Every structure is written in C-alpha cells, then in structure tokens.
Amino acid sequence: MTDQYKKWANLNVEDIEPMDVTDIEKARMKQRIINKKIPKIKRPVWGIAAVALMILVGSATTVSFAIPSVASQFPFIKGIVNYFTSDNDKFYEQYSDYATDIEQLEISNGITMMIENAVYDGNTITITYALETEHDLGVNPRVGQFIDVEGSVAIGGGDSLQQISPTKYVGLARVTPTFKKDLEKVQVQWSPKSFTNDTTDETVNGDWKFNFELEKVQDxxxxxxxxxxxxxxxxxxxxxxxxxxxxxxxxxxxxxxxxxxxxxxxxxxxxxxxxxxxxxxxxxxxxxxxxxxxxxxxxxxxxxxxxxxxxxxxxxxxxxxxxxxxxxxxxxxxxxxxxxx
Missing domain, CATH: 2.60.40.1640 (Conserved domain protein.)
Structure with missing residues (x-):
C-alpha cells in the first residue's frame, strides 16, 4: 500500500468538520444546460470483481479499482452526502437508504477520485464522490467535463465540490437527463478530464473514467x-x-x-x-x-x-x-x- 493509500485509509472521519456550502458552490449547483448534449463516452461496465488495471497515458498513470479490492479500504468516503445536509435541510435525508453503492476508484496524475454511491429517482441522478490530490486545487475546484447518460437527448445539472482538508475534497453532482421515453435503468458515464483551481486557474489533466448502471427508484x-x-x-x-x-x-x-x-x-x-x-x-x-x-x-x-x-x-x-x-x-x-x- 502506498503512502497515499495509508493516509486515506487512516484518516479519522470524526476529526473532519462539515463545512457550509459557499455562494460559489450554490451557484454551481444551479447551472442550467438547455438543449445541449455532452459528447458520448463509450466504455464497458466495470465488473464487481475487477482486478487493478494500470494504463499509461502520456506522463499520467491511471489505476482503476472496484470492490472488493482497494476501494473498500477507504472509510474516508463513507457517508459523503452528510456533508451536504444540515438540521434545517432534509433534502437528502433518505438518500443513503436508497442509493446504489458504486465505489469505483481511479488514480491519474496525482489525483485519486472515487465515486461512493448514486441514486436515480426517475428524473435526476445524484452522485457522491471524493478526491485526494497532490496538487493545490484551491477551495472550490472546477470539474472539466460533466456526466453523460446514455440515450439522453438533453442534459442539465451541476455539482458542488468542497474542500474538507488541504488535500481532500467531497463532491455531490446532480444531472437531469431528458429521454424520449421513461427508462427503468440508466447507464452513466463520467470522464472528468481535468480539475481546475478556481482562484489560480491552474488545471490538472487526467484520465479518470467511470461507467455504471442505476435502476430507477419506484415512483x-x-x-x-x-x-x-x-x-x-x-x-x-x-x-x-x-x-x-x-x-x-x-x-x-x-x-x-x-x-x-x-x-x-x-x-x-x-x-x-x-x-x-x-x-x-x-x-x-x-x-x-x-x-x-x-x-x-x-x-x-x-x-x-x-x-x-x-x-x-x-x-x-x-x-x-x-x-x-x-x-x-x-x-x-x-x-x-x-x-x-
């Protein structure tokens, strides 16, 4: 296990204080995209028992994991949705009870990204995720490329990514796809491509790729x-x-x-x-x-x-x-x- 893994695995969650969502993050969560499609990303679905896969892309190294391997060793990413709730805001109160565990992890160019879980309520897909980085991404990093959903004709959404320690971030993304007909299952692809420091505009490129399926919560x-x-x-x-x-x-x-x-x-x-x-x-x-x-x-x-x-x-x-x-x-x-x- 590398030093990076040890730091993450040994992190005491109780020592991390939840942070208020800033005005910048609130604005980002309200982004609208009208009649615009995100380019499709064609990738196979990750297997549950997948072994680690290493791919060299230029100077960046990408490592992918799926349960029950390394991803299960990071208690840091458990309960991310709690960072985005408060006593006065019960919007995500039922999220954890109905979310599908994803727990896919990828490492590229000094940034480890892991998707914890996700839920599709028949209208909107909500995803919780976490980052650990060797780079200075600032307080409110920007994600380079947003989520795509197979078969959608239009997509709207936004994300909130907040810093909880100098090197660690938790994120919540929401995307509302428009389909020609209601679907009982959706196939989600996400290749963020980059993360940018919102203050310095310094961008870190990488090759993180996620692909997973969600069933609709009955409505x-x-x-x-x-x-x-x-x-x-x-x-x-x-x-x-x-x-x-x-x-x-x-x-x-x-x-x-x-x-x-x-x-x-x-x-x-x-x-x-x-x-x-x-x-x-x-x-x-x-x-x-x-x-x-x-x-x-x-x-x-x-x-x-x-x-x-x-x-x-x-x-x-x-x-x-x-x-x-x-x-x-x-x-x-x-x-x-x-x-x-």
Whole structure:
C-alpha cells in the first residue's frame, strides 16, 4: 500500500468538520444546460470483481479499482452526502437508504477520485464522490467535463465540490437527463478530464473514467395540469412524482416571443410549503427546450412530503435574465394550490 493509500485509509472521519456550502458552490449547483448534449463516452461496465488495471497515458498513470479490492479500504468516503445536509435541510435525508453503492476508484496524475454511491429517482441522478490530490486545487475546484447518460437527448445539472482538508475534497453532482421515453435503468458515464483551481486557474489533466448502471427508484405519479399566466409567461404544473427519496415537480413554461427578443432566458424559481407548516428546500434540476426557449420543460425537486400534508402551495417567481451578471428582472406569480393524493 502506498503512502497515499495509508493516509486515506487512516484518516479519522470524526476529526473532519462539515463545512457550509459557499455562494460559489450554490451557484454551481444551479447551472442550467438547455438543449445541449455532452459528447458520448463509450466504455464497458466495470465488473464487481475487477482486478487493478494500470494504463499509461502520456506522463499520467491511471489505476482503476472496484470492490472488493482497494476501494473498500477507504472509510474516508463513507457517508459523503452528510456533508451536504444540515438540521434545517432534509433534502437528502433518505438518500443513503436508497442509493446504489458504486465505489469505483481511479488514480491519474496525482489525483485519486472515487465515486461512493448514486441514486436515480426517475428524473435526476445524484452522485457522491471524493478526491485526494497532490496538487493545490484551491477551495472550490472546477470539474472539466460533466456526466453523460446514455440515450439522453438533453442534459442539465451541476455539482458542488468542497474542500474538507488541504488535500481532500467531497463532491455531490446532480444531472437531469431528458429521454424520449421513461427508462427503468440508466447507464452513466463520467470522464472528468481535468480539475481546475478556481482562484489560480491552474488545471490538472487526467484520465479518470467511470461507467455504471442505476435502476430507477419506484415512483408514484400524480397528474396536476394546473397553470397560471402573467406578464407574457405561462407556467403549467404537469405532474408531481413522489418517491421514497424525493418529490419531483415537472413543469412546462411557455414564453411569448416578444420577451425572448429582449431577454436571453426566462426560468421559474419555486417556493414550496405545505398545509402543516413545512417549508421545503427546492433544488433546480434544469430544463430543456427544442424551440429556443419558447416552450421549456423544467423540473424542480424537494424532499419527501410530510405524510400529514394534504396540500402543497407552490409560489412561482419567473426570472428574466440577460445572462450571468448582465441584468435580470423577477415577476412573482400567484400561488398554485395542489391537493396531495
């Protein structure tokens, strides 16, 4: 076992303090990618009993592991999702109970990357991962290339990667693929290609490659089909999908062409509460449009709905934007009341 492995294996998790998510990370988690495809990565699925494989790529060395080999010796990466939860935010409360263990590890160019686990709730794929690095990646490193999902026609998502010690990071990535039809299983590929220090712009290239399959968590679909129109925008709540992990609100937005001539993007932000006093943390899954934003399909997620609740109050705010830091306007729309089946 190398010194790098020993440091990771001997790390006392109790000595690591969870850190608040910064504004930069929050912004990164809200990234939207509309009608854009990430290049496909064709790779075979890793076998559970795979042995270590070493590949020389230029000056970088890549080593891949799968359970039950070296990956099982790193207690550091257990329970990564806990770094992204708090007493006031229960969004990921059920994540660990339904996530699929992945535990694939790759080493390239001085950076060890390991995917702990992942879950597919029928709408969004959530992945937890960790890094250990010999390089200075700063506080908020950027990932070079995002996740791809086989068969998707559009993808939206983002990630949060936070430093927990000078050489170690934990990450949570969310990606919402758009398919032509609902799938019971999804094939996920991820080749990050590089990590960049957000302050110095120093980039470390490497050859980390992951490929795994996820089964959909069973869901219950409630059709809603309630709409509201204001200021040239119509928002339709199509359906609510309830799973044991999360609740997904699927929407369609129709925007008048005159608005899109002035604004680069129109998008909804939801505030959601129920009739027993809960206010839910809302996560934006992004959206996709095939007609340059005139009609856009969006989804946003909250945690599991309180079993006592009989109604949800959805308060949309429409955001018209010229692009990052170029100006925006907000329009608060009327509350949509939805009875819960």
């Amino acid at each position: 219950e679909i409630q059709l809603v089909n309630q709409s509201i129109t204001d200021a040239g925008m119509t928002l339709i709540i199509n359906e609510i999908r309830k799973t044991d992990v999360s609740t997904i609100i699927k929407m369609k937005q129709i925007t008048e062409s005159r608005l899109l001539k002035k604004w680069h993007l129109a998008s909804p932000a939801l505030a959601i509460r129920d009739d027993v006093g809960n206010v839910y943390h809302v996560v934006d899954n992004g959206g996709s449009s095939m007609d340059n934003g005139v009609t856009t399909e969006w989804s946003q997620s909250i945690g599991v709905i309180d079993k006592r609740a009989t109604k949800l109050y959805i308060e949309p705010t429409m955001i018209l934007s010229l692009g990052e830091a170029k100006g925006s306007e907000k329009y608060k729309m009327k509350t949509i009341e939805v009875s819960i089946d």
